[in-house]
Amino acid sequence: MPKVTHPIDGDLPPPLPGPSLLAHVLQSVPALICYIDRDERFVFANEAHRRWFDIDPQEITGRPLSEVMDPESYLRIRAPLLQALGGRDASYEGEMFSAPRRRYVHGSFTPDLDEYGRQRGVLTVFTDITERHALEEQLRESEQRFSQAFHHAAVGMALILPSGRYQQVNAALCDMLGYSDSEMRALTWRDITHPDDLPLSEALASQLNIGKRDAFQTEKRYIHRDGHIVHVLLSVAQVRSDTGAMNYAVSQVQDITKRKQYEEALFRERQLAEVTLNSIGDAVITTDISLNITSLNPIAEAMTGWSTADAKGSPLDDVFRLRDINNRQPLDNPLRQAMRRNAIVDFSGRAILLHRNGFETPIENSAALIHDHAGNVTGGVLVCHDISENRTLALKMIQLAQHDTLTGLPNRSLLYARIEQATAMATQRHRQCALLYLDLDHFRRINDTLGHGVGDQVLQAVAQQIRSTLRDSEDIAFRYTGDEFVVLLPRVDDADEAAGYAQRLLDACSQTHVPHLPPLDIRASIGISLFPRDATEPDTLVRTADAAMYEVKTQGRHGYCFYAPEMSQRSVASQRIENVLRHALVHGELSLQYQPKVDARLGHIVGAEALLRLQVDGQDLFVPDQFIPVAEDTGLIVSIGTWVLREACLQARRWQREGRAIPVSVNVSPLQFQYAGFYERLDSILNETGLDPSLLELELTERTMMTGGDGTIRLLRRIRQRGVRLSLDDFGTGYSSLSYLKHFPVDALKIDRAFVRDITQDAETAAITSAIIAMARSLNKDVIAEGVETEVQSAFLREAGCSQMQGFLFGAPMPAESLEQRLAEQTA
Numbered sequence: 001m002p003k004v005t006h007p008i009d010g011d012l013p014p015p016l017p018g019p020s021l022l023a024h025v026l027q028s029v030p031a032l033i034c035y036i037d038r039d040e041r042f043v044f045a046n047e048a049h050r051r052w053f054d055i056d057p058q059e060i061t062g063r064p065l066s067e068v069m070d071p072e073s074y075l076r077i078r079a080p081l082l083q084a085l086g087g088r089d090a091s092y093e094g095e096m097f098s099a100p101r102r103r104y105v106h107g108s109f110t111p112d113l114d115e116y117g118r119q120r121g122v123l124t125v126f127t128d129i130t131e132r133h134a135l136e137e138q139l140r141e142s143e144q145r146f147s148q149a150f151h152h153a154a155v156g157m158a159l160i161l162p163s164g165r166y167q168q169v170n171a172a173l174c175d176m177l178g179y180s181d182s183e184m185r186a187l188t189w190r191d192i193t194h195p196d197d198l199p200l201s202e203a204l205a206s207q208l209n210i211g212k213r214d215a216f217q218t219e220k221r222y223i224h225r226d227g228h229i230v231h232v233l234l235s236v237a238q239v240r241s242d243t244g245a246m247n248y249a250v251s252q253v254q255d256i257t258k259r260k261q262y263e264e265a266l267f268r269e270r271q272l273a274e275v276t277l278n279s280i281g282d283a284v285i286t287t288d289i290s291l292n293i294t295s296l297n298p299i300a301e302a303m304t305g306w307s308t309a310d311a312k313g314s315p316l317d318d319v320f321r322l323r324d325i326n327n328r329q330p331l332d333n334p335l336r337q338a339m340r341r342n343a344i345v346d347f348s349g350r351a352i353l354l355h356r357n358g359f360e361t362p363i364e365n366s367a368a369l370i371h372d373h374a375g376n377v378t379g380g381v382l383v384c385h386d387i388s389e390n391r392t393l394a395l396k397m398i399q400l401a402q403h404d405t406l407t408g409l410p411n412r413s414l415l416y417a418r419i420e421q422a423t424a425m426a427t428q429r430h431r432q433c434a435l436l437y438l439d440l441d442h443f444r445r446i447n448d449t450l451g452h453g454v455g456d457q458v459l460q461a462v463a464q465q466i467r468s469t470l471r472d473s474e475d476i477a478f479r480y481t482g483d484e485f486v487v488l489l490p491r492v493d494d495a496d497e498a499a500g501y502a503q504r505l506l507d508a509c510s511q512t513h514v515p516h517l518p519p520l521d522i523r524a525s526i527g528i529s530l531f532p533r534d535a536t537e538p539d540t541l542v543r544t545a546d547a548a549m550y551e552v553k554t555q556g557r558h559g560y561c562f563y564a565p566e567m568s569q570r571s572v573a574s575q576r577i578e579n580v581l582r583h584a585l586v587h588g589e590l591s592l593q594y595q596p597k598v599d600a601r602l603g604h605i606v607g608a609e610a611l612l613r614l615q616v617d618g619q620d621l622f623v624p625d626q627f628i629p630v631a632e633d634t635g636l637i638v639s640i641g642t643w644v645l646r647e648a649c650l651q652a653r654r655w656q657r658e659g660r661a662i663p664v665s666v667n668v669s670p671l672q673f674q675y676a677g678f679y680e681r682l683d684s685i686l687n688e689t690g691l692d693p694s695l696l697e698l699e700l701t702e703r704t705m706m707t708g709g710d711g712t713i714r715l716l717r718r719i720r721q722r723g724v725r726l727s728l729d730d731f732g733t734g735y736s737s738l739s740y741l742k743h744f745p746v747d748a749l750k751i752d753r754a755f756v757r758d759i760t761q762d763a764e765t766a767a768i769t770s771a772i773i774a775m776a777r778s779l780n781k782d783v784i785a786e787g788v789e790t791e792v793q794s795a796f797l798r799e800a801g802c803s804q805m806q807g808f809l810f811g812a813p814m815p816a817e818s819l820e821q822r823l824a825e826q827t828a
Helices: 019-027 048-053 071-085 131-151 171-177 182-184 193-207 257-279 298-304 334-341 390-404 413-429 443-448 452-469 495-510 538-552 565-587 624-634 636-657 668-675 678-690 702-706 711-719 737-745 753-757 765-778 791-800 816-827
Strands: 032-037 044-045 090-097 101-112 117-127 156-160 165-171 217-221 229-240 244-254 284-287 293-296 322-323 345-354 360-371 377-386 433-439 476-481 484-492 524-531 557-560 591-599 605-618 621-622 665-667 695-701 725-733 747-749 782-785
Touching: 032 048, 048 322, 071 090, 071 101, 071 117, 117 229, 131 156, 156 171, 156 476, 156 484, 165 182, 171 182, 171 244, 193 217, 193 229, 193 244, 229 257, 284 298, 293 298, 293 624, 298 377, 322 377, 334 345, 334 360, 334 377, 345 377, 413 433, 413 476, 413 484, 413 524, 433 495, 433 538, 443 452, 443 668, 452 484, 452 495, 484 495, 495 524, 495 557, 524 538, 538 557, 538 565, 538 624, 565 624, 565 636, 565 711, 591 816, 605 624, 605 636, 621 624, 624 636, 636 665, 636 668, 636 678, 636 695, 636 753, 636 816, 665 725, 668 702, 678 711, 695 702, 702 711, 702 725, 711 725, 747 765, 753 765, 765 782, 765 791
Parallel strands: 524 557, 605 665, 665 695, 695 725, 725 747, 747 782
Antiparallel strands: 032 044, 032 117, 090 101, 101 117, 156 165, 156 244, 217 229, 229 244, 284 293, 284 377, 322 345, 345 360, 360 377, 433 484, 433 524, 476 484, 591 605, 605 621
């Protein structure tokens, strides 16, 4: 054949023969190719083994795989190798280790069968896919990061298909709209969009779909699953394919419902302010920080002769010209003074305003600064009104309507407006407010024992004491109702400051003095709520302070307490107890149980204490520690106490008629004892039931006896003269002064269970208890120990000279029938 010459490259080499070409290809391809026999030995390995493992392929021929390969790589590929040796194609994808570097490979294992179908070996081909795997890992990590950011975002996130259906949604969006994940993915954005917002949303979505927009942001309304409106800020961006078609849209949804509510409230307040400024009878002028006019209301226009259009931008002194009412000399503008002093400035009755046309109007005015949310001064406001006779009369009528006539304090009609003003200012200046709700303890006693006239004098004196504690002109005291007062502190730095003021208020109340009256033990309970910690609305702020005050009442009165959320629940519980008590009193659901008193020496039952229970179907609805304080606070204790006294006397009379006469003791509440008609009711019940007065014993606390003065001593003597026994309950826990005992005509002392509990474990308690018993016996008083639960306690008290004992050792409180049975057994 003629020689063929290439015009550029010269002569080409002759092509390789067939087998040589195949061998050349096998040795040149970058893939790792080898043939392995049934014994897992290399039969053939191409040149790629040299490049991959730095091994001469000729040297590994005939050697086992386990010798040539590193152990980890061998273990990784052995399973697919065995599968191929078993006659089935197999593959492997994963890491392979070699001396130079780690590779990520894809390997195929193809069985080689002879013409009879017998296994001869396996052909393996490994390709290096390290770079592809790295890219796949990067893509997987990127998708994972996106998924994490998507699903755990604080705002709502969604992927939306071109049809509008939700492809993916995160938990924040589900929570925002009230749907589950599956429910959301069954919806389109149109299904939950407010009908009025659909046209704009459709237009924006259409522009996004056809490519006129890459993204958009808008405010719209969604409809929550329960039907209420959710205002959102929606941001949407498109994601398109390589061909330009939109794959999906990514939407970000931020709930702005609260912001919208604030904006709406602000708009309403602005509208209200504008209407108010245009309708009130006072002139109102506002300026910027340079004292240039920014607005005048209609009254200001009339009083100055300037229209808003003419005055706007003019210096304040050109429009609002003041003269001294006495000498007609120019007065310094009060707003300028307010700017210098950073305080409210008042001119009361000594200024006249010059009209633009020259005539004069006597005025009262005040000036205050306007602050932005950071507390920076941005301008000022002047408020003034004429002080003609008619105007003064109108102001006095307003004063009477908004102030309490007895104490002169602002009344509750002003309270909520002042709270709203104070909280708005505190919000602007990032400060706190405090509200103190004060209730006088046991004020009803004063009205009942001394009369309402004296009660009014006490309220006036207390109001004056409260005024004396106010720190500056910003603090305001209100008479809320009856014997309840509220103090608003518009500016407190922290809870400690409010607590310190509350203590001063308590001290001031305790020092209340009314001329021509003996010293009064005026005590108060104060509840404190803080803005914005406890509440943001005026009525809620008052309710939370009231709940805290009630907590003080339940803890023993005369103190202060900050509001805590659980107190509102207790307030609801107290209301429920009050309702149950009223129902029980009317429908006969109150009952008495009787705890036996035994002779300390003989162990015989010698008396019983009547104990009140509130039961339905034999079950206690509430324990006494729960319902007695409520009964005292609501005044129900007087009616309940009368019922208990009558019922106990009836039962004692029945036992008397049956020949089992024992004294029955009844606890008397301080409020019940201080009630003006207590003795008359007692006398009436004794006459009505026919009970021998010596079989009735009244148990009173030390505080009840000590706080009533000479009037209490006279009442106690009348009761003793009637033949009724008196005992001093819970002795040792109150005033604990035995020297007072000679002044009180009591028959017995009851040692409190707190002493009895510790007498066998605490030497000091035992010594005090023994001394009390010895001194009481020296004064010819019986001593009754309550709460006796063990034989050791009983033995100690008996040896110490105790007269009687009661407690679970001798019997728990029981129905009258059960005590009758005990008395019958004792007689037998």
